[in-house]
Amino acid sequence: MDDQQQDEIFTLDTKVVYQNRWMTVREDSIGREDGYRGIYGVVDKPDFVVVIALEGDEVYMVEQFRYPVKGRHLEFPQGAKEGDAEFEPLAVAKAELREECGLVASQWFAVAEQFLAFGMCSQRYHIFVAKGLSQSSQDLEETEQGLEVYKMPVAELERKILAGDIMDATTCNAFGLARLKGMI
Numbered sequence: 001m002d003d004q005q006q007d008e009i010f011t012l013d014t015k016v017v018y019q020n021r022w023m024t025v026r027e028d029s030i031g032r033e034d035g036y037r038g039i040y041g042v043v044d045k046p047d048f049v050v051v052i053a054l055e056g057d058e059v060y061m062v063e064q065f066r067y068p069v070k071g072r073h074l075e076f077p078q079g080a081k082e083g084d085a086e087f088e089p090l091a092v093a094k095a096e097l098r099e100e101c102g103l104v105a106s107q108w109f110a111v112a113e114q115f116l117a118f119g120m121c122s123q124r125y126h127i128f129v130a131k132g133l134s135q136s137s138q139d140l141e142e143t144e145q146g147l148e149v150y151k152m153p154v155a156e157l158e159r160k161i162l163a164g165d166i167m168d169a170t171t172c173n174a175f176g177l178a179r180l181k182g183m184i
Helices: 002-008 089-101 154-163 169-180
Strands: 010-019 024-031 037-044 048-055 058-066 071-075 078-080 103-115 124-135 148-153
Touching (some): 048 103, 071 169, 089 103, 148 154
Parallel strands (some): 048 124
Antiparallel strands (some): 048 078, 058 071
């Protein structure tokens, strides 16, 4: 079935219309077997990780200014690997938890792998629950200036999600999947 789905829409031509170190935007000329022709805009970004750091009935969140939406928002620690090395989700998750929250975890549980927005983007994210936390040192990247770490009860996080105060869809999805799987 996968082979048939791959051929359902085929690429006739592709051109990069924008590229920087974080993303590539391309425009593909596409076609279908029935003769339809069109274009598709695609954003290619590297895979990233989301970390749900749990300590008892409390969870660690980060808040930072998100330029595209012009505001500070709470979210789970998350990030991607830069450079040419192979993407190893667990290694990236461990690095992000230490860099953003200054925490090291002794227990790691893989929750799921999801696409971010597969209607326009190829990016996936890998969700982890981290437990057995101990303090380390925070090591923020230059682009994370102003990032603040908060520890809050899971019940408060649920209230904030229901009230619409947590607006990061990745955070809401990660929490929901981990909760449904009994990991929170």
